[in-house]
Amino acid sequence: MAKRIDVSDLDIYYSNFLAVQGVNISIEPRSITALIGPSGCGKSSFLRSLNRMHEVIPGARVEGKVVIDGQDLYGPDVDPVDVRRQIGMVFQRPNPFPTMSIYDNVVAGVRLNGGRLKKAQLDELVERSLRGANLWNEVKDRLARPGSGLSGGQQQRLCIARAIAVEPEVLLMDEPCSALDPISTLAIEDLMTELKERFTIVIVTHNMQQAARVSESTGFFNLSGVGQPGRLVEFNPTQKIFSNPDEKATEDYISGRFG
Amino acid sequence: MSTETTLAPSGTGGNGSPGPVRTHRRLPRYGVAALYLGGVVVGALLSALTGFSIALTVVYGVVLGTLAVYLVARRVEGRRKATDRLVTTVVTSAFGIAMVPLVSLVYTVLDNGLGRLDSAFFNSSMLGIVGEGGGAYHAILGTVIITALTAAISVPIGLLTAIYLVEYGTGRLKKAITFLVDVMTGIPSIVAGLFAFALFALFFGPGIRLGIMGAVALAVLMTPVVVRSSEEVLKLVPNELREASYALGVPKWRTILKIVIPTAIGGLGTGITLAVARVIGETAPLLVTTGFVNGTNLDPFSGRMTTLPTFSFYQLTQPGFPPEFGIDRAWTAALVLIILVMALNVVARLISRIFAPKTGR
């Protein structure tokens, strides 16, 4: 069920401010694609434009094409809500719903979308998703407790479980480990490697080792100058990016000779 | 906050300085106490000149004592420290002064109102009552009905407006509504009453008095309060939760209903309860809209209706003959009203405590 994403000539605006310009990229299904680059170069903006979360911000808009398995996400009669059901997202800071238990958090997507499942089906979904997020063993005895009572790393995995419970085609992750300790980070990286069997995963990260460890392909975003829009400078297999990149800027950034 | 104005080294007393670094001379604590004591004694004598009274003694005592401390401190500690002491006293007495009306008010109402706080007060109306007996049964029911109607009008409108302002509003319209809600908060209650009267009089003629008119008037007062408090609370819901919900493919309206409102429910409940407390004691708008009757009327859409505040007002101003019974009823009604308002305040605090976000740790 994983899908490929083709982006062509994508420009991303905040009101009149052009944040990202001219992105062309093809993301392979069943793979992990990492996006790296200096702060403010538009990685998050790009990621959010892939599931139309970008336009939630007042005044934000995009120009260009994002095509998923032949369907243009920004086509005239595409409902952004449907897009987001197919393309899930995990945020930098874990954000479980504070009013809900662990159990309810996992099934939130299904329930809030009006899905009516039987209790047994829900139970099954919860277990499957929590196992999928490597959290089942830690929380199976306290599913009725509030989700906000978990540790940060557990909360983040709960959010991943919540995202995969609606069975999306694509999973977008914006610095999912930046608020976590190394152990939780490793747990989530392992999880990503498992999940890519089923999902197309795009991850933004500032952690170069992480990109190198988990991803198949890497895209490097950069700013050409102050006040200039961010651009996708290079997109290549991770191997190549980290050993022998095409662009000088990429090499400088990766070897820490940036700016 | 620093504690630099604490007077002398505590406990040790004495004028000496135990610490090695102290370079300034300071007034010892007992010296200050002595000066105040002197002030009170002189104050007692002074007030005895005009017929002794405790209140005057305290007032003279504080004024004279403060003056004495200021003058002595000026000599011993210098002008700056003395001014600091003076201001501390002034500011503290201000708080004390504000307590006087509160305590006096509670005492007066209890003193006058407890006498008729009996079961007859809650069980009987004023129908056929001349002089002794009678009660506020009809007025209490009237207050409950009218307040419930008011809430039924204000809560949906207020809540939806708050949702508009926080979740949907943009541009000019949002600015205009925010501004007008502020303006509406300042509408005098009697003007709200006149508005409701004018509205209904236009359709039903100038003699019209109905329970629902009172509810409309009170709704004009309550709605902006609900909007304000709900808006504050909705703004506190982190945007991350909204985004998490959108990212699951949940439409905006469901996100608001199922994520935003449940997260804010405690604060919303508190705000609404406090808004009810604010209007439940309103009298002026009801004087011009609901009229006044002695019997029980449960139908807000026909006939006059008495409420607790108007009952209280009329029993005081038109107590009948002999007047003491009506006046007693008036005070008891005032007492019940205070108890109601205080109870609502307590409920509001409970709501916010019970629904405070759980962490479960």
Next chain:
Amino acid sequence: MTTTSAPPGPPRPTRRLGDRVFAGSATGAGILILLVLAGVAVFLVTEAWPALTANSADLPNGKSLASYVAPLVFGTLVAAVIALLVATPLAVAIALYITYYAPRRLAATMGYVIDLLAAIPSVVYGFWGIAALAPAMVPFYGWAAEHLGFIPLFAGPASTTGKTMLTAGLVLAVMILPIISAISREVFGQAPALHREAALALGATRWEMIRMAVLPYGKSGVIGGAMLGLGRALGETLAVAIVLSASGGITFNLISSSNPSTIAANIALNFPESSGLAVNTLIASGLALFLITLVVNVFARWVVTRRAEFSGAN
């Protein structure tokens, strides 16, 4: 919302029914508020119109509308100004006490106790004013008439019931005290810690620190709070209606028993028994009150928001 403020960019034709209904009703509620406020003005004018256009001989006082309303406006202003003059310094001092002097553990409770003053219904304030405050003031009025009679404010003859303009003003002062002190407390509490600590580090006493770092910062907040309090005092009805013995015309004498009434109290006392043109006249006076409080409140909001925009404290 649907058309006016759609963000620029690609049109979004597909919106779910639920979203449309929900956004529509939320917007509708907001617009309803606009309409209600406009309605208040329109209906008041409509009902006041007969009085505004009536032959002056038919009016309740048999003279002109202006001569009917003028003493009421005067009384309203005097009572409110007394309240403001008494309450503002007291409220500021209380706010300072609670934010910077009171023991930390008790401060929140003390704030709550002061807020309780705001929760008490105004009719109860009226009761208290007439039963406790007015009698307590009588000796003072007698003394003032005797010794301060050369000041027009205390010209006398002193009221023997205590139902004077000054008593009414004092009751109003107690009622608006919590409003002013709540806002002052808020702005004082927001005074930047950096400035406060800088002042203390320079060796300032606590009062000097407050004068240097807190008061300048909180000034416009206090002014705005005072204006809101003024708005409340102008429109306060029952407390004045009960406490004030209103039987006179314009006078600056605050301690006698013949005083002008206030607009609100006059309406409350006379409306239930009025009919015909008298009702229209009362509504016309209500319109005047509406306009006065409108000006005061708009000004207050303007002061408060201006402060919020320029303070940079968020």
